[in-house]
Amino acid sequence: MHADSETRRSSAQALPEVAPGEPIIHVRDLVVGFGERIILDGLSLDVMRGEILGFVGASGGGKSVLTRTILGLVPKRAGTVAVFGQNLDELTHAGRRALEQRWGVLFQQGALFSSLSVRQNIQFPMREYLDLSQGLMDELTVAKLEMVGLAPDVAEKAPSELSGGMIKRVALARALALDPEILFLDEPTSGLDPIGAGEFDELIATLQQTLGLTVFMVTHDLDSLHTVCDRIAALAEGKVIAVGPIETMLASKHPWVSAYFHGKRARAAGFGVEGAR
Amino acid sequence: MPAGEVILGAAEAPLLATARNGRELVFVGNGGWIAGQGRALEGSVDAALAEVRAAPAETARIDLSGVRSFDTLGAVVLDRLLQALDKDGIRFQIVGLERRFRPLLDDIVKGSHENPPRRHRVNPLLGGIQLIGKTAVATAEDGLALLSFIGAVVSAFLRVLVRPHTFRFISMIYHLERAGLRAVPIVALITFLIGCIIAQQGIFHFRKFGATTYVVDMVGILTLRELGVLIVSIMVAGRSGSAFTAELGSMRMREEVDALRVMGFDPNEVLVLPRLVALIIAVPLLTFIGNMCALFGGGLVVWLYGGISPEIFLNRLKDAIALNTFEVGMIKAPFMAAIIGLIACMEGMRVGGSAESLGAHTTASVVKAIFLVIVVDGLFAMFFAAIDM
Numbered sequence: 001m002h003a004d005s006e007t008r009r010s011s012a013q014a015l016p017e018v019a020p021g022e023p024i025i026h027v028r029d030l031v032v033g034f035g036e037r038i039i040l041d042g043l044s045l046d047v048m049r050g051e052i053l054g055f056v057g058a059s060g061g062g063k064s065v066l067t068r069t070i071l072g073l074v075p076k077r078a079g080t081v082a083v084f085g086q087n088l089d090e091l092t093h094a095g096r097r098a099l100e101q102r103w104g105v106l107f108q109q110g111a112l113f114s115s116l117s118v119r120q121n122i123q124f125p126m127r128e129y130l131d132l133s134q135g136l137m138d139e140l141t142v143a144k145l146e147m148v149g150l151a152p153d154v155a156e157k158a159p160s161e162l163s164g165g166m167i168k169r170v171a172l173a174r175a176l177a178l179d180p181e182i183l184f185l186d187e188p189t190s191g192l193d194p195i196g197a198g199e200f201d202e203l204i205a206t207l208q209q210t211l212g213l214t215v216f217m218v219t220h221d222l223d224s225l226h227t228v229c230d231r232i233a234a235l236a237e238g239k240v241i242a243v244g245p246i247e248t249m250l251a252s253k254h255p256w257v258s259a260y261f262h263g264k265r266a267r268a269a270g271f272g273v274e275g276a277r
Numbered sequence: 278m279p280a281g282e283v284i285l286g287a288a289e290a291p292l293l294a295t296a297r298n299g300r301e302l303v304f305v306g307n308g309g310w311i312a313g314q315g316r317a318l319e320g321s322v323d324a325a326l327a328e329v330r331a332a333p334a335e336t337a338r339i340d341l342s343g344v345r346s347f348d349t350l351g352a353v354v355l356d357r358l359l360q361a362l363d364k365d366g367i368r369f370q371i372v373g374l375e376r377r378f379r380p381l382l383d384d385i386v387k388g389s390h391e392n393p394p395r396r397h398r399v400n401p402l403l404g405g406i407q408l409i410g411k412t413a414v415a416t417a418e419d420g421l422a423l424l425s426f427i428g429a430v431v432s433a434f435l436r437v438l439v440r441p442h443t444f445r446f447i448s449m450i451y452h453l454e455r456a457g458l459r460a461v462p463i464v465a466l467i468t469f470l471i472g473c474i475i476a477q478q479g480i481f482h483f484r485k486f487g488a489t490t491y492v493v494d495m496v497g498i499l500t501l502r503e504l505g506v507l508i509v510s511i512m513v514a515g516r517s518g519s520a521f522t523a524e525l526g527s528m529r530m531r532e533e534v535d536a537l538r539v540m541g542f543d544p545n546e547v548l549v550l551p552r553l554v555a556l557i558i559a560v561p562l563l564t565f566i567g568n569m570c571a572l573f574g575g576g577l578v579v580w581l582y583g584g585i586s587p588e589i590f591l592n593r594l595k596d597a598i599a600l601n602t603f604e605v606g607m608i609k610a611p612f613m614a615a616i617i618g619l620i621a622c623m624e625g626m627r628v629g630g631s632a633e634s635l636g637a638h639t640t641a642s643v644v645k646a647i648f649l650v651i652v653v654d655g656l657f658a659m660f661f662a663a664i665d666m
Contacts, residue, residue, distance in 0.1 A: 114631040132315040132350075139353050146388045147349075153391075160630045179312055179348035210380045211349070 022085060024049045024182060024214050025070060030079035032062070032069050039065045041238030042079070047182075052208055052215040054225045056260065057235030063218045064108075066235070067184055070216075071105060072096075083182070101129050103182040104175030108190060110167040112159040118145075118170050119155040125177045144173040147210075149203055165196045169203075176207070183207075185217040189224055197221060201228045222266050234260070290343065293321035293358075295328040300335040302328070302367070304358070307343035310351025322354045326361050337362055342373025352378075352385040359386065419645075426623040430553065433545040448551035456517035456552075457559030461566060464512055468567035471508055472500060472574030480583040489583055493590055494597035496575035501598060505568040506606045507654055510613040513560055514646035518621035521552050522642035525625025526635045534626070544626070553618040560614035561607060568606060601666050609657050613650050620646040 023046035032040040039062040047053050057063045068074040070081055072088060081088045083099060091099060112121050122141045126132060132140070142152045148169040159167060168188060175183060188204065189197035201221075205228045208215055219225060225232055226246065233243040234257045242252045249261045260266065290307040292314065297303070304325060310318060329337075339358075344351070362369045374382065399407065437444045479492035525548060528534050534544050572594070579585045585593075624642035628635050 115633045126312075130312050130315050130350075132312070133319055136315060136319050136350070136353070139357070140350055142391065143349055143353050143385055143388060147384065152389065158631075176349075179350070210384050212377065 026082040031077040051230040054229035054232045104180035105184045108186045110171035148173045189221045295325045302334045302337040304339045306341040309346040312350040337369035339371045347378040445551045452555035465570045469570040469574040472571030476575040476578035493593040497598045500571040509567045510650045521621035522625040522639045526628030549622040556614040556618040561610035564610040617646045
């Protein structure tokens with residue numbers, strides 16, 4: 001039966017849905033270290049479906065390490081990471097591949113494949129995971145490029161011909177190629193001018209609404225935290241020391257959080273000013 | 278749940294069904310309009326488009342209340358249908374699409390619908406001719422670049438001669454260790470094996486003429502004049518030349534070379550000269566070691582396989598070669614070193630921004646260096662023959 005086989009195929013690929021109110025990413029007591037150095041020491045964090053979570057912390061404090069541990073790029077010593085309600089340690093190879101189709105990652109430097117054109121970069125995951133005609137892939141590529149605010153003629157360019165802001169946008173288009181449910185962003189606005197960074201923030205907010213994404217964003221950009229993040233988690237001493245909306249951060253008594261959100265630059269970004277939010 | 282889904286949601290509900298109601302087209306969408314269904318979805322929409330073209334219609338109703346999931350691909354495919362209807366002047370309305378899918382559809386519909394301009398393909402024959410022309414021009418440019426690079430390095434060298442304290446002595450020693458000392462084991466092993474092989478082959482074939490002792494002459498002359506320096510040069514080009522290109526290339530990619538320049542340093546003086554001088558010292562030394570190892574290997578095989586004792590081997594060798602046999606090989610060594618060093622550093626300095634360019638230039642460095650080493654060896658052979666050396 002035609003439709004029956006289709007349902008079976010799609011259900012074999014899909015992981016169980018997360019019940020509403022359950023965290024989509026669930027990290028418990030995570031310990032990660034390199035050699036003698038412990039980077040994350042019993043970290044716990046929940047990311048809820050449909051929110052934009054900003055993740056802040058000192059440079060070298062382990063923000064990227066957490067992202068990379070959730071993605072499975074860095075081995076952990078203890079603790080559990082569950083995504084879509086599935087413990088990542090218990091997944092089979094096939095389950096892992098199915099899961100990887102449901103998240104997209106924007107690396108800090110873009111990580112575009114330098115030997116492929118923009119079009120090939122965006123179509124790379126499509127070719128691997130989906131069965132689509134070339135015409136449809138091209139249409140989809142243009143759609144993704146326009147979603148991230150680029151003209152279709154960018155498609156034939158090589159990554160080395162793009163500016164920093166365009167690389168980030170193309171990398172975002174590639175991260176969105178498979179219509180993921182979770183988007184990981186590693187310092188998306190670093191290296192962009194304030195106007196470009198502002199546009200990028202807006203873009204992420206728009207995409208989040210259009211595609212119903214959950215966004216996990218590592219950032220240093222106080223403006224991003226201010227304008228697009230629903231919740232903020234602050235990392236210090238290997239743990240999440242404060243999590244919540246901006247008001248929670250501003251009220252926090254922790255010296256690092258307080259220094260971060262009440263510093264000169266934070267005030268310039270509008271934090272802690274009456275009526276700013 | 279709308280009544281339609283109860284009927285159409287049965288097992289056989291197609292992704293997109295088309296029906297006619299007088300002058301009105303009725304499309305009914307069902308199931309998952311997502312990327313995983315790409316082929317099936319495209320097929321259904323193309324079938325629907327064929328139906329549209331089959332007979333004229335005035336209005337269309339697109340009922341998507343059965344669509345359970347909807348992603349960018351679903352929106353793009355639906356957009357295809359909407360565009361076709363629009364082009365045929367058919368008024369349409371979409372009903373039943375879940376509210377949460379609406380923003381995505383709107384986003385896709387308001388897109389430009391341009392196709393990216395494909396880079397046009399050239400006729401293969403014309404492309405072939407073009408390639409020949411481009412290669413010829415590139416080769417000429419390569420030659421010019423090498424000349425200009427030699428000029429830059431020589432001028433850097435002269436500047437250092439005038440002010441010897443500016444020479445990066447420590448850097449030179451560091452490269453001497455890496456390109457020279459650390460290369461000794463592999464160079465010794467390879468030349469030893471080559472010596473063995475030449476002796477074995479010589480004995481095997483010379484034995485037929487009863488000329489076994491001439492194997493000593495062959496091993497001595499061949500290794501000292503030609504093979505020693507050639508094998509060492511090829512080893513150094515592959516081992517150190519490629520490393521130089523990759524180092525300088527990645528420094529260029531990370532703007533380290535530009536940083537040197539803006540600080541008032543000449544990259545040729547800081548980066549190229551120490552490497553070049555280190556190679557020019559290292560290759561003659563390695564050639565000497567290589568020559569000795571090859572003679573040792575040859576002597577060993579001649580003794581164990583040919584039954585010529587080491588004493589006879591040494592006496593015979595003394596008669597067969599003169600000092601100039603050794604000199605011919607050694608004179609060539611610094612020239613080979615200069616060629617390898619210049620090519621390696623030049624290619625490194627020409628690396629562009631991408632990882633691919635780094636790989637291409639590293640390959641080019643080794644291939645060009647080995648090619649030029651062999652060509653120059655041939656020129657030397659002609660030169661030495663002419664001066665009777």
